[in-house]
Amino acid sequence: MLARRKMSSGELAEKVGITPANLSILKCGKAKAIRLSTMEAICKALDCQPGDILEYQPEE
Numbered sequence: 001m002l003a004r005r006k007m008s009s010g011e012l013a014e015k016v017g018i019t020p021a022n023l024s025i026l027k028c029g030k031a032k033a034i035r036l037s038t039m040e041a042i043c044k045a046l047d048c049q050p051g052d053i054l055e056y057q058p059e060e
Helices: 009-016 020-027 036-046
Strands: none
16 A cells, blocks of 8 residues: 555654554564554555455464
């Protein structure tokens, strides 16, 4: 979605109000949880739905 919106990770982090390091954790799938307010801010900044940026991966 970042590429589609021609937005950098740093720009998204700034718009959402989180650190680039925390955004990186979210992007690489290492986060254990995400606040709904953060998800809402990301979706608003990217003009998308949560399903556009989330993917279910069962634990092995």
